Amino acid sequence: MDATILGLLLLDGVQNGVVYGLLALAMVLVFAVTRVILVPIGELMMFAPLSFVWLQGGKLPGTLWLALALGALWALLERGRGRGLPLAGGAGLLLLFLLARGNPALAYLAALLLVVYLGVATYRVFFQPMREATVLALLIMAVGLHVAYQGLGLVFFGPEQYRPDPLLQGEATVGLTWQGVLVLAFALLSAAALYLFFRRSLFGKALLAAAENRLGARLCGIRPEEAGMVAFAIAGLMAALSGLLLAPLINAAYFMGFMLGLKAFVAAILGGLVSYPVAFLGAVLVGLFESFTSFYASAYKEALVFLLLVPALFYQSLRAKGVEE
Amino acid sequence: MKRWWAVLLVLALSAWAQGTLKVGVVVSATGPAASLGIPERNTFPLIQEMVDRQGGVAGRKVEFVILDDASDTTQAVRNTRRLVEEGAVAIVGTATTPASLGMIPVVAEAKVPMISLAAGKEIIHPVDAQRFWVFKTPQTEELMARAIVADMAARGVKTVGYIGFNDAYGEGWARFFEAELKAKGLQLVASERYNRTDTSVTGQALRIITRRPDAVLIGASGTPAVLPQRTLKERGYRGLIYQTHGVANPDFLRVGGRDVEGTLLPAGPILVAEQLPSTFPSKRVALDYIQRYEAKYGIGSYSTFGAHAWDAWLILKPALERALKRADPARDLAAFRAALRDELEATRGVVATQGVFTFTKEDHLGLRFEDAAVMVRVENGRWKLERVFR
Numbered sequence: 001m002d003a004t005i006l007g008l009l010l011l012d013g014v015q016n017g018v019v020y021g022l023l024a025l026a027m028v029l030v031f032a033v034t035r036v037i038l039v040p041i042g043e044l045m046m047f048a049p050l051s052f053v054w055l056q057g058g059k060l061p062g063t064l065w066l067a068l069a070l071g072a073l074w075a076l077l078e079r080g081r082g083r084g085l086p087l088a089g090g091a092g093l094l095l096l097f098l099l100a101r102g103n104p105a106l107a108y109l110a111a112l113l114l115v116v117y118l119g120v121a122t123y124r125v126f127f128q129p130m131r132e133a134t135v136l137a138l139l140i141m142a143v144g145l146h147v148a149y150q151g152l153g154l155v156f157f158g159p160e161q162y163r164p165d166p167l168l169q170g171e172a173t174v175g176l177t178w179q180g181v182l183v184l185a186f187a188l189l190s191a192a193a194l195y196l197f198f199r200r201s202l203f204g205k206a207l208l209a210a211a212e213n214r215l216g217a218r219l220c221g222i223r224p225e226e227a228g229m230v231a232f233a234i235a236g237l238m239a240a241l242s243g244l245l246l247a248p249l250i251n252a253a254y255f256m257g258f259m260l261g262l263k264a265f266v267a268a269i270l271g272g273l274v275s276y277p278v279a280f281l282g283a284v285l286v287g288l289f290e291s292f293t294s295f296y297a298s299a300y301k302e303a304l305v306f307l308l309l310v311p312a313l314f315y316q317s318l319r320a321k322g323v324e325e
Numbered sequence: 326m327k328r329w330w331a332v333l334l335v336l337a338l339s340a341w342a343q344g345t346l347k348v349g350v351v352v353s354a355t356g357p358a359a360s361l362g363i364p365e366r367n368t369f370p371l372i373q374e375m376v377d378r379q380g381g382v383a384g385r386k387v388e389f390v391i392l393d394d395a396s397d398t399t400q401a402v403r404n405t406r407r408l409v410e411e412g413a414v415a416i417v418g419t420a421t422t423p424a425s426l427g428m429i430p431v432v433a434e435a436k437v438p439m440i441s442l443a444a445g446k447e448i449i450h451p452v453d454a455q456r457f458w459v460f461k462t463p464q465t466e467e468l469m470a471r472a473i474v475a476d477m478a479a480r481g482v483k484t485v486g487y488i489g490f491n492d493a494y495g496e497g498w499a500r501f502f503e504a505e506l507k508a509k510g511l512q513l514v515a516s517e518r519y520n521r522t523d524t525s526v527t528g529q530a531l532r533i534i535t536r537r538p539d540a541v542l543i544g545a546s547g548t549p550a551v552l553p554q555r556t557l558k559e560r561g562y563r564g565l566i567y568q569t570h571g572v573a574n575p576d577f578l579r580v581g582g583r584d585v586e587g588t589l590l591p592a593g594p595i596l597v598a599e600q601l602p603s604t605f606p607s608k609r610v611a612l613d614y615i616q617r618y619e620a621k622y623g624i625g626s627y628s629t630f631g632a633h634a635w636d637a638w639l640i641l642k643p644a645l646e647r648a649l650k651r652a653d654p655a656r657d658l659a660a661f662r663a664a665l666r667d668e669l670e671a672t673r674g675v676v677a678t679q680g681v682f683t684f685t686k687e688d689h690l691g692l693r694f695e696d697a698a699v700m701v702r703v704e705n706g707r708w709k710l711e712r713v714f715r
Contacts, residue, residue, distance in 0.1 A: 005535065008527060008531060009527065009528060012525055012527035012528065015525070016524065016525050019524070154357075159357060159360060159547070160360075160547060160548045160580070161549065161551070161576070161580050162580065163580050163582075175527075175559075175560075246524075249524075250524035250552075251548065251549075251551065251552065253549075255521070256524070258522065259520070259522040259523070290525075290528075291527065291528050292528065293528070294519070294525075294526065294527070294528030294529050295529070295532050296528075296532075298488075298491075298517040298518045298519060298529045298532070299491060299517075299518040301491075301519075301520075301528075302491075302520060
């Protein structure tokens with residue numbers, strides 16, 4: 001192995017790693033606030049670029065009807081003035097989609113907002129009614145949603161891949177496109193933003209408080225339901241943006257979310273599902289590990305990557321004091 | 326008096342029903358294999374129309390009972406059992422290799438001949454007590470690998486790299502390809518794997534490039550086959566790039582775009598039917614099928630997969646005619662099914678859309694790669710005939 005190859009592998013590893021990192025950040029965020037392990041994050045991510053491709057082609061994607069249906073359920077669950085948000089959001093979304101057909105800029109925005117709306121509706125309809133349940137019950141719900149959303153993705157978009165045009169054309173250096181630079185920049189920016197949000201802003205601290213102690217937070221005037229919705233909205237936004245930025249590099253298809261989500265999960269576990277910087281570093285580590293194993297032993301790559309979980313879980317279980325439930 | 330009429334009606338109906346030949350069809354019209362199964366299902370109405378216009382087979386009506394297996398092995402087996410019980414004289418289907426393998430014990434136990442529409446060689450090889458009843462129409466990986474290696478040898482390729490799916494498809498190709506390379510004296514210098522869902526294959530591509538092969542084969546199907554090719558090109562690979570016939574669909578060209586220009590791949594001759602030389606045996610049959618399919622479903626709607634179902638009927642029809650001379654399905658269904666199997670095995674030189682079928686006791690595929698495969702090149706986003714082997 002010479003220096004060029006080493007450099008290219010490192011670059012490839014970091015590029016993949018930050019993508020896992022983005023999803024891992026969203027996972028840690030959602031887990032911290034709601035105790036939900038957001039397995040369907042990969043599917044939320046997949047919906048964005050595929051909806052965008054559909055809109056660009058002048059068609060209304062099936063995800064729109066899914067979002068509106070969940071929005072309607074959300075509205076039914078709310079009382080009085082609480083119905084304003086889902087109804088107004090749904091109507092706005094429908095209008096935006098009708099306007100965005102064939103208009104790339106509006107379609108980008110529409111796909112983004114669709115996933116955010118869908119993320120919040122998912123929380124309100126599926127997770128909030130069972131917010132007192134155990135982590136395990138929430139995880140089972142999340143896995144179920146992952147399977148359902150992936151299946152719906154296949155129904156909406158078919159089995160083949162699509163490749164939207166990149167925002168930026170061309171290569172920055174050998175092995176790194178400008179679009180890749182964009183993804184890197186976005187990842188670092190959102191990692192920093194999340195860090196600041198939870199450490200510096202009152203609202204971020206309120207979210208964390210709601211996660212720590214629901215009753216205590218309520219006594220301080222924080223609504224845990226609202227906190228959950230905000231967490232899902234942020235996760236949806238991050239998933240949608242990374243999906244839209246990544247799709248030109250890796251081709252979007254209904255199955256793209258699962259593996260990305262799973263590897264993000266490995267990274268999030270490396271960070272103990274609590275620490276943003278460690279989860280992000282863990283994600284880059286997973287990416288690098290993957291890049292080098294695909295060079296040396298490509299047939300065993302996935303097995304080796306998931307083997308990383310074993311020492312991480314072992315370490316976590318040694319470190320953990322007491323039992324959570 | 327009324328009662329007599331009823332008895333007469335029942336007799337007449339059963340006589341009519343006895344005259345009908347029931348052919349059981351299992352297709353994957355939904356699920357992951359739907360892109361194969363839907364054109365196959367669409368082909369049967371075409372066959373039905375043709376048969377009805379010709380007044381049936383040897384004066385008997387033919388009825389196709391079509392069941393969907395949802396790309397699921399269990400469902401395919403259940404469908405097969407139901408079709409056998411309903412008195413089907415033969416079973417046609419299904420699109421995937423695992424499901425077809427699952428159907429074999431059922432048809433073997435019931436002693437019903439079956440024509441599979443899946444690629445795997447293990448469906449018809451070796452012809453043992455169970456596979457005695459099984460035939461198939463699509464080309465095997467082995468056949469296509471032979472075409473690729475023949476093309477490589479003709480171009481003076483000495484060293485070859487391989488990157489394929491880390492699943493049954495990629496492994497099957499790796500096995501047959503390697504054996505074929507060895508037979509022709511070419512050297513395999515790198516053999517890498519990746520997953521359909523992978524988002525990066527830089528590591529594998531670099532590995533291959535460091536070994537400097539003259540040509541690389543990508544053992545993948547559909548749009549996920551684009552990624553290794555694009556990565557190889559981006560990393561500066563300048564040799565020949567081959568794909569398998571698993572990419573012969575418009576989606577591959579749509580996603581691949583400029584990155585897949587110049588790709589070489591083996592394909593069933595129907596993919597480039599109108600470009601075939603007029604001496605090519607299957608040209609006329611293939612054009613006829615395409616014309617019928619497009620007349621019903623629209624220009625450009627046909628795919629090579631539906632043609633496998635058409636071929637199954639082209640083989641089945643003469644066998645049915647001959648078997649009807651030997652046994653009467655209304656009187657002795659078991660004897661008729663056995664006779665039909667023997668007559669299927671006696672198929673000689675049936676010119677179909679994908680080649681010329683000649684079955685023997687040991688060979689239930691019956692295709693030679695010279696007739697059943699051509700080399701195609703991607704040029705300006707279209708399939709262009711590159712080489713015929715005959």
